Amino acid sequence: MAQLLRRIKELLGHIPLLAYLLGFLAATSVEIAAGRMFGLLIGLGGAPAFFGVTASFSRLNLDSGLVGFLLSIPSLLHYVVLALVYDVVIYGLPTLIVAGVLAKPIRWLVSALPEWLTGLIHTVTLFLSLWIWGSLVGYRLLVVMYIGVNIIMTTSLNLINGYMGEFSCGHAGFMAVGAYVSSLLTVWLFTQDDVFGAPALSAGWSIILFPLILIVGGIAAAIIGLLVAFPSFKTRGDYLAIVTISVNFIIKSAIENIEFIGGPRGFMGMKGVLKTMASVINIPWLLIWTFIGVLITLAVIYNFVSSTKGKGVVAIREDEIAAELMSVNTRHTKVLAFTISSFFAGVAGGLFGHVVGYINPSTFTIFKSTESLVMVYLGGMGSLTGSVLSASILTVAMEALRPLEVWKKVLIWLMLILLMMFRREGIMGGKEITDFISLERLGLRRSAKEVKGYAPAAD
């Protein structure tokens, strides 16, 4: 048995990532062709929206007391089994078959192509599979974009809380700034709106300016982020937590007091922006920019923490005074880290505003900030892949638990407490996925012997 498992592991581990991605694309086309039929056949009533994960909890009966709840559990299990069958037949088998067939050619391809090109191919394939898979059900795209926004939030918060070891608890405040600034700009520039009147620019500009506006939102958030960076020179730990929380409250309260942008009623009109963009070229712009946003965030933060300056960030976490003595300019490093972090929170906010289409100051409370905290700690402090993983898992989990309403939040906070008690280091424990599976094995990098003219250094 153990032999068999090891054999399977070896076989699966030998398949490069790209083959899996192409396999998933193939599975998506299987779903397009037969998903609905198969879903009806096994009694799911059509293709499940999100692998059957998000719909399963709605089987629970929450309205008629404990007995009704307990009686509805078998129907939940029944649904889960059916969804599993669906997932295996429609996604699992086609993915594995195609990946197995393509494994060899792709290994060869990866060793033949330059690394930047393989990287590009991976990225494009990933995007295509998300897009095609997502377009089948509108809800999927929404969840995928939520995941993207949360990944940006989590990784940027991880820079402060994980790598730098400070305790920032007001990340949603920066998100709010980014969301409001970019949403106001896009609505003013590109749509007919009650507040701003006719669009200020022609529709064609929207495509070019949209990413720039997201950046402007990020910059606005970064400027507010400086507000937090300066008190952090003097205060650490608990006190910094207070500062960040009060910044979060202040931002929310300030937005509520500005009548012009809707005050506590919130601000909307971002759906119109998306329509304007789609009217020029009809592709899912928001998905594209969320995807690119995630990639850029990951790249920037990964490169930052790997740089000399970024090593200073980790040094501050380990011992601030020792870091100062070892010629780390702690003030400069802190300002930089806070600015980068709040910048990306602002970008995430801008994307969030356009994904949801409606923003409201009470969205960006300490609850939102703490949600991001949970994601950081679940994934593991100082692990980017951990953040990506936990942001994805928790976002889907929150969608799945939606029928539980308030109790969904209870479960999340309970998880945070249990996490702190039993596994403080999170899923990844400060490690990256590449510490377990090498890039060569994933087929993202040519192995040393395949690189021409490479000679291992003599010890």
Add this chain to the structure above:
Amino acid sequence: MTLAFFFQQLLNAVQLGSIYALIALGYTLVYGVLLLINFAHGDIFMVGAFVGYFVATFLVGQGVGWPWGFILTLLFSMIFTAMLGVGIERVAYRPLRTAPRLSVVVTALGVGLLLEHVSLGALGASRRNLPPLLPETWKQPVEISILGENLSFTWLKVLIIVISILLMIILQVIVRRTKAGMAMRAISYDKFAVPLMGVPIDRIISLTFILGSSLAAAAGVMYATQYPVIEPYMGLLVGWQAFIAAVVGGIGDIRGAMVGGFILGFVQIFVVALGQFPALSFLSSTYRDLVAYALLLIILVVRPTGIFGVARRQKV
């Protein structure tokens, strides 16, 4: 500003400040002993108000009125909430006593949010009113004439101020005059040496949570008699203000919590009061929280240890 108006606002400020001070004391006591910001404390205040609501509803239903109804409500709420506070410390904070401080702070935050959403799930978001425990006339303004000015006040406000000050005196006596209080002060002075002197540190920490939580419960009941809003988010709204008060006064210092509470009460009441003058009409009541948080930020930047706090030197 007429004298009568000033006097009225002063009374409002002292009353709000004394409620803030009571809650702030809970933050400060725990911080003094455990060096932990108990983010769940605001929600303990909320639970106190809810327990008070249920006890009061029961008692009024049984026909128990003033004064026993009020006293029993206060007592029951304080006892139950003290048990909750001790329970939270046992279950959530004690296992983490040797863990990095950040984890405990995160846990505290999580416990607070958990309390909030459990009560939201179990009790719903609707606002509740405390049933009438006091004679209705206590809420009516009473006018007295001093120095030719008609000053008006309500007995309820006076009652809240008197009870708060009484509780603060009791706390002072416990902390200053009893052995347990001495142990508490000693632990906040040196956490490592004191257990070696035979002080039962766990029991003292439990006592700290009992004191802090029961003060919060008293504040909750009194807040609910004055303002008719008992809802799951009141811990977030009022508790955080009290927390600011604790930080402004210097968290960890008992005098600081009291002074901070009154300062915050004054600032908030007078921001709203000044807004009633035409020249300052831009100061609407929605600026109340904004001003409070701005005050907090200024204090933290200028003097992070608060008014009474002493900076802890970090040894290299």
